[in-house]
Amino acid sequence: MQSHARGHLVYAASGVLALHTERGTSIVPANRVAWTPAGFTHYHRAHGDTDMRIVFLAPSLARLLPDHPSVFLASDLAREVLLALTGPRNYDDAAPGYSRSARSRLLRVLVDELGEAHEQPLHLPEPRDDRLQAIARMLYETPADNATLAELGKTIGASSRTLSRLFRDELGMTFYEWRTQLRIYHALVLLADGHDVIRTAYACGWAGPSSFITAFTDIIGTTPGRYRTSRQTTARTSHPTVVRSSE
Missing domain, CATH: 1.10.10.60 (Homeodomain-like)
Structure with a gap:
């Protein structure tokens, strides 16, 4: 079990993830994105060989997403942004080749895409x-x-x-x-x-x-x-x- 000071997105590029919080289990199949707001105690569980990518959001972007754990369908654009932001160690801070301003623009595009997506009935x-x-x-x-x-x-x-x-x-x-x-x-x-x-x-x-x-x-x-x-x-x-x- 863990908790983070920043909200984070977890993307299952392949495989299946389960995100467990005190409110229940969110099912995260391939090409879905799970959102966990800051402060929620949680853990992830992978089923099969799972390609898991994690992106943390600053509070200014996190407030544009729901205040509860949720799952979204990843659009083609959201998927490519998530893959671009995550480096070979799968965390966003490891992504090479992007300046701070470029990363900020990509994160805003990602949050905008998720804002247009409907929450999936996977909780x-x-x-x-x-x-x-x-x-x-x-x-x-x-x-x-x-x-x-x-x-x-x-x-x-x-x-x-x-x-x-x-x-x-x-x-x-x-x-x-x-x-x-x-x-x-x-x-x-x-x-x-x-x-x-x-x-x-x-x-x-x-x-x-x-x-x-x-x-x-x-x-x-x-x-x-x-x-x-x-x-x-x-x-x-x-x-x-x-x-x-x-x-």
């Missing part, structure tokens, strides 16, 4: 209620579990009505929306590790590839097959500093 909020935490632990361990909320409630001594209310009030989403987000996170990890679409669908609890492809496309914006292809293409062309998964 999985962390439950605080003990009952929700118990359910979260079970589903993190077995994302393919298709038990209903009522069935899960019986194991922890809470009614489905109570649990439904807690999901809405505490996490701002239904149980089924939360579980879908969780499954997409696990699916991204499996795809990063080289699993095919069919195996990934069943491992994450979908009845078949078709329903998995629909859910994946709704959240990620492309099919899992196209995502795997684009991730592999990006990995071949990005001259990465690789962070190898600890798994």
Whole structure:
């Protein structure tokens, strides 16, 4: 766990990152940018061979971005700026060949691009209620579990009505929306590790590839097959500093 005095952007040029804060987990697949404001305690976890680039922002630029952890889709221009700003050691301070004024201009372009991008629905909020935490632990361990909320409630001594209310009030989403987000996170990890679409669908609890492809496309914006292809293409062309998964 760490915390920084400056807010920072983390870019997954390839692979999949998970950004954990006290508010939950942000899923950062390839060609997404995660924003963590100053002062948030956090840690990153890489899945697969991940090309991770980090750029810190001065307060004057940070205030133009959200005051909470968030994920953005990287435009082509934002991607090229991030790669230009990050040197061979993957941190912005190591980037060679740019004067201070040039770096300032590039950073402003980057923040402007992110300001035009929509936040991605890739944040999985962390439950605080003990009952929700118990359910979260079970589903993190077995994302393919298709038990209903009522069935899960019986194991922890809470009614489905109570649990439904807690999901809405505490996490701002239904149980089924939360579980879908969780499954997409696990699916991204499996795809990063080289699993095919069919195996990934069943491992994450979908009845078949078709329903998995629909859910994946709704959240990620492309099919899992196209995502795997684009991730592999990006990995071949990005001259990465690789962070190898600890798994």
